[in-house]
Amino acid sequence: MTNDIGGVVQEYLWNWENHQLRVVYETLGKGSPLLLIPSFSSVSTRSEIGELAKLLAPNFQVVALDWPGFGQSSRPSLNYSPEIYQQFLEDFVKAIFNASITVVAAGHAASYVLQLAVKQSAAFSRIVLLAPTWRGPLPTMGASQQIAGIVRKLVRSPILGQALYKLNTTQSFLSFMYRRHVFTDAAKITPSFIEKKWQTTQQPGARFASAAFVTGNLDAVHEQSDFLELVQSLTVPLMVVIGESSPPKSREEMNALVALPGVRSVVIPGSLGLHEEYPAVVLEAVQDFLLSVEN
Numbered sequence: 001m002t003n004d005i006g007g008v009v010q011e012y013l014w015n016w017e018n019h020q021l022r023v024v025y026e027t028l029g030k031g032s033p034l035l036l037i038p039s040f041s042s043v044s045t046r047s048e049i050g051e052l053a054k055l056l057a058p059n060f061q062v063v064a065l066d067w068p069g070f071g072q073s074s075r076p077s078l079n080y081s082p083e084i085y086q087q088f089l090e091d092f093v094k095a096i097f098n099a100s101i102t103v104v105a106a107g108h109a110a111s112y113v114l115q116l117a118v119k120q121s122a123a124f125s126r127i128v129l130l131a132p133t134w135r136g137p138l139p140t141m142g143a144s145q146q147i148a149g150i151v152r153k154l155v156r157s158p159i160l161g162q163a164l165y166k167l168n169t170t171q172s173f174l175s176f177m178y179r180r181h182v183f184t185d186a187a188k189i190t191p192s193f194i195e196k197k198w199q200t201t202q203q204p205g206a207r208f209a210s211a212a213f214v215t216g217n218l219d220a221v222h223e224q225s226d227f228l229e230l231v232q233s234l235t236v237p238l239m240v241v242i243g244e245s246s247p248p249k250s251r252e253e254m255n256a257l258v259a260l261p262g263v264r265s266v267v268i269p270g271s272l273g274l275h276e277e278y279p280a281v282v283l284e285a286v287q288d289f290l291l292s293v294e295n
Contacts, residue, residue, distance in 0.1 A: 004072075005050030005064060007057075012092060014068065016084055021074040023092065025065040029057025033097050034290075036064040038071075039107025039131075039272070040218055042169060042210040043197040045071035049106065051279040056104075059291060063096060067109075069209025077156070077205060080212035082220040085112050093123055100125040102290060106275045108133050108213065111220035114230040126237045128286050130275045132257065133250055134227045136216035140249055145216070152215040161207060168214075169201035181247045182273035224256060231260050238263050239289045241282060243270035264289060 007028030014021045026046060034056060036049050046053075046064040053062045066073040068088055069080055078084065089112050093101070103124045105113045110132035117124050167173070171194050178189045178197075201210070212218050221227045231238065242254045244267050258265035266285045270278045 004045065004047040005053050007053070007062070007064070012095060014088060014091060016068075016078070016087065019076055019078065021068045021076065023065065023068055023074070023088070024072040025063055025096075026053075027061065027063050028053060029060055029062045031058075031060045032102065033099070034060035034062050034102040034104060035093070035097070036062050037103065037105040037109040037113070038064075038067070039109055039133075039275075040067065040070070040209075040213045041107070042206075042214065043174065043200050044213075045200050047071075047196075048273070048276045052104075052275055052282055055279055055283045056290075060102065065092070067209070069205075069212075071200070075203060075205030075208060077208045080209045081217060082112075085218065086115060086220065089113070089116055090120070090123075102126050102128075104128040104130065104286070104290075105132075106130040107272060108136070108218065110134060111227060111230065114227075114234065115220060117236050118230055118233045121235045124236050126239075126290065127234075128239045128241065128289065130241045130282060131243050131246060131250075131270075131272050132240060132254060133272070134219060134221050134224075134253065136219050137214050149215070152211050152217055156208060156211060161211075165201075165207035165211070169198065169210075171195065171198045174198055174201070178273070181250075181271050183277045184243070184245045184269060184271050185277065188277060224253060227253070228256060228260060231257060231263060237289070239286060240265045241274065241285055242267045243272065243274040244268065245271045247271070 005026055007026040009026050012023040014023050036053050038044050038048050046066050049064055053064045056062050069075050100122055103113055110129045111134045174197050175194050240258050268281045268285050275282055
């Protein structure tokens with residue numbers, strides 16, 4: 001296991017339906033506890049939030065994790081679903097922390113954090129969502145649940161699945177996706193940057209959780225109204241960071257979220273990968289909210 005972001009690397013052994021999964025997390029800094037969660041994606045790892053973790057470390061004890069099925073965590077061929085991640089997040093927070101914590105979550109992690117905050121209001125003391133999304137790529141592109149299900153089954157199949165997955169994780173395709181809606185500065189999408197992302201996608205078992213995300217099987221909510229209802233049910237202070245170059249559909253969803261009463265928000269440069277592309281700008285945007293005694 002590599003020390004991805006300069007902290008202490010630890011393992012949390014978690015059981016799900018007779019499977020024991022090894023979940024890798026890294027701790028750095030001193031201060032009050034802050035859980036930092038990467039977005040779901042085919043290239044999801046805690047290293048994408050590494051620079052932000054280092055910037056937060058002077059004021060917080062930062063815990064950054066690799067979701068089950070992603071990064072350096074176990075990647076068994078489970079049928080990855082919201083239930084797995086809902087239970088995992090609840091169990092992880094309970095096992096690792098003994099008081100209310102600050103949580104900063106990127107992208108698709110938003111729904112899971114909000115659901116836990118509504119279910120257990122004492123879990124989090126404040127929440128920051130970075131470029132939050134709730135709908136996976138295929139459903140966002142208009143694919144029906146039926147078509148998404150067929151694609152998911154194909155990618156999970158042994159030989160054809162491997163081939164399909166390899167086509168969708170070539171370095172040229174990853175570079176195209178980053179240019180299209182993840183980063184805004186093409187100069188940052190270097191060959192070595194894409195090579196690292198590609199290495200992540202080539203781990204044994206990587207295609208299973210990735211296929212679940214892409215086809216919408218990790219969507220914890222299925223309607224905008226359900227997502228907004230979670231926010232309206234919150235009793236915890238919430239701040240949302242939006243990238244000014246977010247894809248139009250995602251931006252509409254984020255605008256609807258920050259229009260709700262009581263939600264603090266800020267728009268900064270970037271798109272869906274703003275936490276990785278502009279970590280210092282993110283820190284500057286959220287620092288006062290995170291460090292304020294009262295919200």
